[in-house]
Amino acid sequence: MPTTPAPRIAVIGAGPGGLACARVLQRHGIGVTVYDRDASADARDQGGTLDLHADSGQIALQEAGLLDDFHALARPEGQAMRMLTRHGEVLVDYRPTDAEDAAPEIDRGRLRTLLANSLTPGTVRWGHTLTSVTPHPAGTHRLTFDNGVTRDVDLVIGADGAWSRVRPLVSAATPVHTGVTFLEARFDKVDTEHPAVAELVGDGQVFATGDHKGLIAQRNSEQHVRAYIALRDDEDRYRAAGNGLDDTEAVRAALLRAFAGWDERLLVLITDNDGPYVNRPLFVLPAPHTWPHTPGVTLLGDAAHLMTPLGGNGANFALLDGCELALALARHDTLDEAVTAYERTMLPRAAAAGDGAAALKSLLGPGDRGRADVPDFAEEKERYRQGAAAYRSR
Structure with missing residues (x-):
């Protein structure tokens, strides 16, 4: 992408996807500002642990130059999985090998800190809660924050989660319980x-x-x-x-x-x-969630495709979304071409994965689960590895 004049790119939300997008942009010499309502990276509890898949989250971290740092912080032993009936009968007790790296676990807070600290100082503007986004002619937008700050940008990236304030610019969809x-x-x-x-x-x-x-x-x-x-x-x-x-x-x-x-x-x-x-x-955004291409705005992560926790795709897809959007911006001549190329890949991938609501309903169905209901966790890890190899060979 031409650097003169430099596009004004704003990411709303300093979660994994938004931070990954900013990191990859900066590695390609593209300026970006991230806005987040939190006072700092560790201002609040970030939640539990994430398994980062070889075919998605780890690909994004590799493109961000952070894969080795991730493995230094991750817990491969955390891939262990035990499934029981309500009566305490063990259906499966999966233990990973010492070399298993298809989906190591990392605390959400540690991942956020890793990504935030990788950015140029001052990239993330903490303590900025977005209150409105006003479209202007030619696809630009004015961002207004609760602290009185306003910014005009050429591209606003909604990485602001389930209750995104950016999403209404492209879609009337709202999360459902x-x-x-x-x-x-x-x-x-x-x-x-x-x-x-x-x-x-x-x-x-x-x-x-x-x-x-x-x-x-x-x-x-x-x-x-x-x-x-x-x-x-x-x-x-x-x-x-x-x-x-x-x-x-x-x-x-x-x-x-x-x-x-x-x-x-x-x-x-x-x-x-x-x-x-x-x-x-x-909550989920019922899949497929799509929108007409809208100049100057796009979504990633939960803002684009809110899923249940089952399968662990939420954070992994957010990371890959952020990475792929940044690469598209680096490889195309205009913002519009880049966003179109990104959405052409991201939207079908999210649609194919679905929202996870049916799997959740099955897991919490009537009666008891049996051994036939238990996933093959070794096969799952192999699928991540094969998916990673296929992705990198494209």
Whole structure:
């Protein structure tokens, strides 16, 4: 892309996809500014752990020049997966080999810090909450932030998540609730303070499902575990019923009633948590989500294709989206050509993956899961490796 005059490119949202886009742009000598409402990269809890797939997230990090740094921070042992019935029967206990690198785990916060620190100082303007985007002639846009700052840009990239303020410029779609809500529970110093939880979760993740419910837990770094208590329920049942989540004991009692009859070894994920529960209703953008090409604006990550956590595609696709958009901007003569080329690849990929709602419904279906319902995790890792080889050979 010609550098004179340099295009004014703004990324809204300093999540993995937005930061990856900025990093790859800068590696190709293209200026970019990222705006985010957080006060800093570590201003709030970033959530749990991510498995970065060889055929998507890792490709983006390689293009960003950060793959070795990622592997230094990642936990390959975190690929372990244990699946159980609600009665405690083990359906599968997958343990990765020492050399397994198809989908290592990394904490969301560590990934964000890695990406943010790779950028030229001052690239991310923290403490900027976007309040409006006003289209101007010739495809430019005026950004207005809650702190009074305004900026005119040639390209605005919506990397601002599920409730994107950029999305309405191209699409009337809004997220819909899946009918499933997670209540998150936290366990600190798990190896010493919560040995039963540590044993249950192991080095990776544990899933126990049945009767439209689930108990899911994942190992994070530094002896942290996050559990997700899954219910097919209204998105905000506790608040709607006047039973706030700040009343931890009352919520715990309600959950124990809901999970009556489940194996006692699993119920520690309800009874032993540190601190209150956190409401995590699951929303999706029904797939396929597409939009007509709109000069001066595009979307990536959850703003473009919000999915359930099943399959782990959300963050991986966001990283690959950001990488591919940046490469398109570096390789094409105009912004319009670049965005058109990017959307021509990204939209079909997201449509093919779907929103994950059907898989979530199946996982949390009636009765009990059996061994036939368990994925082949070794085959899954091989598929990531083959996908990576095919991607790089294009």
